Amino acid sequence: MAADGQIVLGLNVSATTAQISADLSTILDGLGTKQLILKAAIEKSQVEKSVASLVKEINQETAKIGIEVDPKSVSKVISQQQKMASMQKELVQQMDRYKQAASDVGLTLKGATQNSFKSAIDANDFKAAKESLRSVKKEIDEYNTAIKKMNEDTKLDFDIQNIQSKFSVLKNQTDSVKTLFKQLEQSQENFNNATSNSQKLQYYNELKSVIGQLENEYSVLKQSESALAIDSGIKKQMQDMDTYVKNLKATYSTIGDSAGAEKLKNAIQELDAVLQNVNRNAVGGELATEWEAVTEKVNAAKRAVSEYRAEQSVIGKKVNILDSISEKARTMKLNIDTSDINGAGITELSNKFDELGSKAQQLKAKLQNLDPSDGEDVQNLTAEVKELQNEFANLSKSANVFKDTTSIQKFTVDIEKARSKVADYANTYSAIKSRPDLMQDLEKLQATAANISTPAELKNFNSEFDTFNSKVIQAGAHCK
Numbered sequence: 001m002a003a004d005g006q007i008v009l010g011l012n013v014s015a016t017t018a019q020i021s022a023d024l025s026t027i028l029d030g031l032g033t034k035q036l037i038l039k040a041a042i043e044k045s046q047v048e049k050s051v052a053s054l055v056k057e058i059n060q061e062t063a064k065i066g067i068e069v070d071p072k073s074v075s076k077v078i079s080q081q082q083k084m085a086s087m088q089k090e091l092v093q094q095m096d097r098y099k100q101a102a103s104d105v106g107l108t109l110k111g112a113t114q115n116s117f118k119s120a121i122d123a124n125d126f127k128a129a130k131e132s133l134r135s136v137k138k139e140i141d142e143y144n145t146a147i148k149k150m151n152e153d154t155k156l157d158f159d160i161q162n163i164q165s166k167f168s169v170l171k172n173q174t175d176s177v178k179t180l181f182k183q184l185e186q187s188q189e190n191f192n193n194a195t196s197n198s199q200k201l202q203y204y205n206e207l208k209s210v211i212g213q214l215e216n217e218y219s220v221l222k223q224s225e226s227a228l229a230i231d232s233g234i235k236k237q238m239q240d241m242d243t244y245v246k247n248l249k250a251t252y253s254t255i256g257d258s259a260g261a262e263k264l265k266n267a268i269q270e271l272d273a274v275l276q277n278v279n280r281n282a283v284g285g286e287l288a289t290e291w292e293a294v295t296e297k298v299n300a301a302k303r304a305v306s307e308y309r310a311e312q313s314v315i316g317k318k319v320n321i322l323d324s325i326s327e328k329a330r331t332m333k334l335n336i337d338t339s340d341i342n343g344a345g346i347t348e349l350s351n352k353f354d355e356l357g358s359k360a361q362q363l364k365a366k367l368q369n370l371d372p373s374d375g376e377d378v379q380n381l382t383a384e385v386k387e388l389q390n391e392f393a394n395l396s397k398s399a400n401v402f403k404d405t406t407s408i409q410k411f412t413v414d415i416e417k418a419r420s421k422v423a424d425y426a427n428t429y430s431a432i433k434s435r436p437d438l439m440q441d442l443e444k445l446q447a448t449a450a451n452i453s454t455p456a457e458l459k460n461f462n463s464e465f466d467t468f469n470s471k472v473i474q475a476g477a478h479c480k
Contacts, residue, residue, distance in 0.1 A: 088121055091129050098136045106198040107143045109136060147197050150204045160188065160207070163214045170221055177217050184210045231283050234291045238280060241298060245272050248301065252308070258368045260304075260311035267304035271297040315367045318385045322360040322367070325392045329357035335402040341412060343453025349399055356392050363388060401455050411455065418461050419449040431477040438477060441468050 095117055102109050117132035119125075167173060167181075187210055191203035248268045255261040274297045278290045333353040336346055363384055370377055396403075401411035422445045425432075432438040445461070445468055452458050 084124060084126075087126055088124070091126065091133065092121060094133055095136065098133065098140060102136075102140055102143075105140070105144060105147070106196045107140060108198070109139060113139065143201075146201055146205075150201055153204075156204070156207065159211050160184065163211055163218065166218050166222075167214070170218075172221065174217070174221070177214065177221070180210055180214050180217065184214065231287050234287055235280060237291070238275065238278065238294060241271070241275055241294060244298070245275060245301075248305070252305075255308070256368060258308075258311060258315070259370060260308040264301075264304040264308040267297070267301040271301045311370065315370060318367050318382070319364050321385060321389060322364045325388060326357045326360040326364075328396065329353040329360065329392065332396065332399060332402055333357070335404070335408060336399070339402060339408045339412070341408075341415070341453050343451050343457070345451070345457045346453035349395075349402075349454050352395055353399070356388065356395065359388055398456055399454070411458075414458060415452045418452055418458060418465070421465060422446045422449050429472060429477060432472055432475075435475060435477055438468075438472060438475060441471070 095114075099109065113132055113135050117129055117136075120128035120132060163184075164181075167177065184207065187203050187206040191200060191207055194200040194203055245268065249272075252261075252264055252268065255264065271294075274294055278294055279286070280290075282290050330353075333350050336350045336353070339346070363381065366381055367385075370381060401407045422442060425442055425445075426439070432442065445465055448457075448461050448464065452461055
């Protein structure tokens with residue numbers, strides 16, 4: 001406790017040594033006494049003795065004005081200074097350990113970080129000093145990690161050989177690429193000859209950087225060469241299309257005027273026109289656009305060719321059938337007309353073959369104008385051709401005797417035999433003369449026989465004759 005009438009002075013203990021020293025100096029300067037110098041490194045016993053002596057001396061000087069210095073406050077200031085001095089020493093020692101660790105692995109620490117640390121220590125800014133230590137530790141850790149990665153990298157030689165191999169197949173190399181390969185060679189030599197980890201890491205990073213730059217250059221050059229190759233390919237295809245159009249013109253110069261033929265001729269003309277107008281000096285996307293226009297017309301021409309061929313395949317088969325019918329009909333008509341057989345039946349038969357030949361030609365004309373894509377027209381014409389085939393087959397079967405000279409001669413003999421059977425029937429079987437009804441039937445048969453000119457008529461006559469002959473027998477007149 002202070003004596004009566006005296007003021008007990010307690011020193012303000014701040015967070016930093018600078019503030020504490022300033023507070024104490026202010027008090028002493030105000031009292032006009034000598035400066036109080038406190039040393040943090042004094043042993044505790046010495047500090048206590050010094051404080052007691054110092055306080056006594058101060059109080060003797062300040063007793064006149066009733067001010068007393070509190071020994072506890074002074075001791076507290078000294079204790080704080082000791083703690084800060086200890087912290088400062090510990091931080092400096094930690095930095096020394098980091099420096100040694102960096103030196104052991106061949107790492108030269110950044111000067112800026114060390115300078116920041118020194119400034120922080122001098123200013124008793126331990127927070128900033130600790131931050132600098134963390135930066136140093138991070139620098140060492142990153143360095144060790146990089147060294148480990150470098151030592152474990154088994155692909156470095158492969159990466160170098162791989163990039164060299166990639167460029168070996170390219171046709172052109174820029175000056176920048178040549179410069180990078182010189183850097184690659186020099187960095188590889190430096191890496192192999194490095195005598196310390198720090199040097200090896202430096203050249204290792206240089207190698208990886210140069211390889212990365214070469215990869216980028218390769219991508220650009222490869223893309224450029226690919227584009228050139230694509231352009232060359234397109235231009236070659238255009239030349240091929242010139243030849244293709246020339247061949248189309250030669251092949252289909254005279255193909256008639258069917259629906260398929262007209263479509264094909266138009267497709268060839270359009271393809272020829274687009275090839276004439278295409279800009280063959282274009283490159284890249286512009287050339288690709290030009291080629292798209294050509295491709296569209298090429299595909300249209302190919303479709304037209306396929307459709308025309310399909311048309312001709314469908315039409316061709318049926319046209320062949322119709323041509324065959326027409327030819328056979330003409331032959332049958334000619335055989336009939338030159339057979340020397342006369343009669344209304346044979347005239348009608350001749351006309352029927354003539355009509356069939358005309359129908360065949362009419363259907364042929366329809367087929368040649370047929371659009372193969374029109375399913376209904378195809379179906380209808382196919383049915384008509386089939387119907388004509390059946391009609392011709394039936395007519396030919398009924399007129400089979402006119403197919404050749406031998407058959408005609410045999411048919412002529414058969415007609416004469418039929419006529420002979422009725423010509424002498426009354427004389428052979430005279431008993432019928434007394435039967436007017438039988439004689440009337442016989443006269444009809446004789447008239448029929450006289451007009452036989454077709455196989456159907458001959459067949460009908462023979463049937464009627466057999467009926468008549470049976471009637472004569474039943475009447476008992478079948479006797480000579």
